[in-house]
Amino acid sequence: MKLYDCLRAPNPRRVRWFMAEKGIADVEIVTLSIMGGEHRSPEYRGKAGLAHVPALELDDGTVITESVAICRYLESVYPEPNMFGRDPKETAIIEMWLRRTEMMVATPMMQGVRHSHPGMAALEAQVPEVATYNLDSVRKSLKVLDDRLA
Incomplete structure (x- = not known):
């Protein structure tokens, strides 16, 4: 592979x-x-x-x-060590947190970086407001996740 x-x-x-x-x-x-x-x-x-x-x-x-x-x-x-859950409940909870982190943190973080980091300007037009909105969203989401997972 x-x-x-x-x-x-x-x-x-x-x-x-x-x-x-x-x-x-x-x-x-x-x-x-x-x-x-x-x-x-x-x-x-x-x-x-x-x-x-x-x-x-x-x-x-x-x-x-x-x-x-x-x-x-x-x-x-490569089934061991198991990373996606051993039963339906574990699998669903892992999937839930995976999706939450993707939607609430990863995607807006990537958009924030793409629209603010000077090195990314060569790849696409940058819109500062998009960066600000998404990075603010990430900060709020991290607080929610920290409160929930702490």
């Missing part, structure tokens, strides 16, 4: 953390430069049509994209 990665991007980082927690070390890592446009190359687009990272290429050529889908696949192939 090959994991197409970008060291600075948050979604591939999620997969790398997941692999580290599970002790998965036999997946080849192919590092792409988003700033260099390598994710938009015809070769990579042929594998991962949306040109997003991460992408996991299986030995049979199948390509799985989206970090949670990749992690779920790896969980099935």
Whole structure:
């Protein structure tokens, strides 16, 4: 298997953390430069049509994209240690918190960074108000999560 990665991007980082927690070390890592446009190359687009990272290429050529889908696949192939729950209740609670953190923290954080970090200006037009709105939302959401999980 090959994991197409970008060291600075948050979604591939999620997969790398997941692999580290599970002790998965036999997946080849192919590092792409988003700033260099390598994710938009015809070769990579042929594998991962949306040109997003991460992408996991299986030995049979199948390509799985989206970090949670990749992690779920790896969980099935490497079942221990279990990371997605051992029964329906555990699985549902893990999924609930996963979705909450994606919707309440990860997505607005990424939008905030994309619209405020000078290094991201080369990738898309930046709208400062979008950054402010999303980063304020992240701060509020982190407070909610901290209160709930503390």
